[in-house]
Amino acid sequence: MPPISPVLEVVPVNATCLELRLAGAWTVAAPLPAPDRVLQALRENSAIRSLHFDCHALASWDSLLLTFVVKVLDACEERGILADQSGLPKGLQGMLALAHAVPERQDAFRPLEPAGFAAMIGRHILNGIEDGRRLVEFVGEATLAFGRLLLGRARFRGADLLRLLQECGPNALPIISLISVLVGMILAFIGAVQLRVFGAQIFIADLVGLGMAREMGATMAAILMAGRTGAAFAAELGSMQVNDEIDAMKTSGFPPMEFLVLPRILALFMMTPFLCLYADILGIFGGALAAAGMFDVSFAEYYIQIENRLRLVDFEVGIGKSAVFGILVAIAGCMRGLQCGRSSTAVGFATTSAVVTGIVFIVVSDAVMTLIVTTLNLYQK
C-alpha cells in the first residue's frame, strides 16, 4: 500500500475549542506538517480554552507523531489550555503516559545548590545566630527553673542529685590529681629555666602558687570536667532524647528542664569549687616535687615561701571562677544533649559539640573574669 501523505487540519469547533484532525501516514516516509501551524493558531486566538484530537483517518504513525503531539501539548500547558488526549491512538497515549509517568517530586529532597563563598559565610552567620538564639532560650529556661528552685517549687529527685554529686566530685578525683600534679611540675620547670639564671629558684614557689591558685587550678579542673562530665551529660540526655524518654517526660506533664538539667547544673556548681581547691593544692605540691627534686629548693623553703606569698584572695578568685565554669560546663553539656537529634550518630555529635562548647565557654568567660579582677585590682588589697 503506498503511503498516504500526512494531512493536518486545524478546525475551530467553536470560539473556545480547537480540533486537530490528523489523517494519512504520519511516518518517517513522508515530510510531516510542522506543529508551527497549530502553535500559531493557538497564539492568534487567545480565547481558545480546550483542544482535542481526531485521529480516525490516521493510517499509520511512528515516534515522529509523538514528538509533534508533545510539542502541541507543551504549548497547551504553557497557555493553560485543556488538551484532551482521548482522541489520540491508544499506543500513543500509553507512550505519552510513560513519558510523563514519573514527574520529579519537588518536595522530596533538599536541593544542594553549590554554595558560593558569600553564601557559605551567610549560612555560617545564620547558623551562628540560630545557635545563639537557642543558647539564650536555654539559659532563660534554666534561669526560670532555678527561680522555681529558690521558691522551693522545683521538682527533681534528691537521689538523682546525690548520684550526680558523686559523679561530678569524688569520681573525678583520680584524673584531677594526675593532671594537677603534672601541671604544677610543668609550671615549675618553665619558670625555673629562667629563674635559675639569676639564682632565684626560690621564686618557683611564687610562680607555681600564684599560677595554680589564681588561674590554672580552676581552668584545668573545668576543662577536665568539660571533657568528662559535660560530655557525659550530653551523651546521657542525648540518648534519652533518642529513646523518646524526654518526650515521655513532657507528656507525663513534666519539664525536663527541672528534672534533668537543674540537678546537673547544681551538681557541677557545687562540686567544681572543691575540685578547684583540690587541684590548687596538688598543683602546688607538684611544683614542690619539681623544685625539690631538680632545683635545690627544700620542701621547707618552698612551704615558707608559699605561706608568705599566697593570700586567701588568690584562692578565692580561682574558686570563684571555677564555680562559674561549673555552671557553664553543665549548661553546654545539657544544652547539646537536649538539642540532640533522633539518631544514634546524633548522640556522638552532641557529645563532641558539648566538649567544644564547654571549653569555648570556659576560655571566653575566663578572659572576661580576669579582666574584671584586674580592673577591680582585687589582688592588691
Place this chain on the structure above:
Amino acid sequence: MSITIRNIQKSFGQFKALKNINLEIGAGELVALLGPSGCGKTTLLRIIAGLETPDTGVILFHGENTTHMHVRDRHVGFVFQHYALFRHMTVFENIAFGLRVRPKETRPSDAEIRRKVHDLLNLVQLDWLADRYPAQLSGGQRQRIALARALAVEPKVLLLDEPFGALDAKVRKELRRWLRRLHDELHITSVFVTHDQEEALEVADRVVVLNEGQIEQIGTPDEVYDHPATPFVYQFLGDVNLFHGRVHEGQARIGDVQLELPGSPERRDSAVFYARPHEIDILREPDGQAAIAAQIIDIRALGATVRVELERQDDHGIVEVEMSRDQFNSKDLDRGESVYLQPKRLRVFAERNGEENLGSAA
C-alpha cells in the same frame, strides 16, 4: 473527649510531611492511623500530643482549641515504639513518676500513689514486676509498663506510636487483642499509629489511611477493606493482582476474556482491574469466555494457606492465587500445569492523573 483536627499542615524544610489534614475522632473511639513509613502518621500523632507544632491548622480537644497549649496541660498519655521507660527507675517508680511530679496541690498522697500504681500494674497484669528495672523485662512486658505509665496520669486521650512495632509476631498479636480489651474496659479516646494493616483492621474502630501526607480514606475496618476508595488503599491493605483491559457494556474485557463487573461502570478503553489473591478461582477447564489461561509456575504452602503463582498464557504477567489447604488438596494442582483463572471479584477505580493509562502501553 473528642478530637478535631482541622487543616493541619506541617513541613520539615522543603519536605511537606502533612498536607491539609482534616479528621474527627469521636469520644471513646479507637482510631488507627495507617500508612507506609514516611507518610506523616507519626508527625500527625506528635502534633496531636503537642510534641510538634503544626505550621497551620488547629487541634481541638472536646471543642477547645489546644493548638498552642503546652504538652503537660493537654492530659495526653503517649506510648512510644521503643517504650521510653526511664532506665534508672524501677517499674513502680516509672509508673508513679507522672503522679509524683505533680505540683503539691494536686499531688496524691504516697499511700494513694502506691494504691494507684498497683491498680495499674494489675490492669496490665504485671503486678509482680513492680521492683524490677526496665532492663530486666521482656519487650512485651516493657510495652505494657509503658502503657500503664501513660494511663497513670489519667489521660483524656491515649496516643500510641507504633506500640507493637518492636515486638515479635506472636507477642504482637497477643498484645493487640489485649489492647482492644483494655480499650473496651476504659473507653479512653485512643489514636494509634501503625504500618501493619492487619493490626489496624483487627484493633481499631475506624481506620485512617494516610499516604504522602494526605488522607486517602477514613472508615471502619470493613469499609476500607471491602470498599477501598483508591487504588493505594486497595494495594496497601493486602496483596493484589492487576489485570489490564477495558470496560465495555458493563463487562470487563481482559484480553479475549469477558467478565461481569458489579455496578454499571462507564465505558472505558483502558482500565486496570484489581483482584485479591483469594478472590481468584483456579479451574481445570475453561468456563465459556470467563476464564484466563495460565500456567502454574510455583506453589508455596504457608501454614494453613497455599499460594499458587501463575503466569498468564498471553504473557501479561504473573498472577498470585491464595486458597486454603483443603481447597488446594481437592484441586490436585501441580507445577507446570495449564489451568484457567476466574476472578470471583474484580474492582476498577475511576482514573486519576492518567496513572492507570500507564500499563496499556505495554
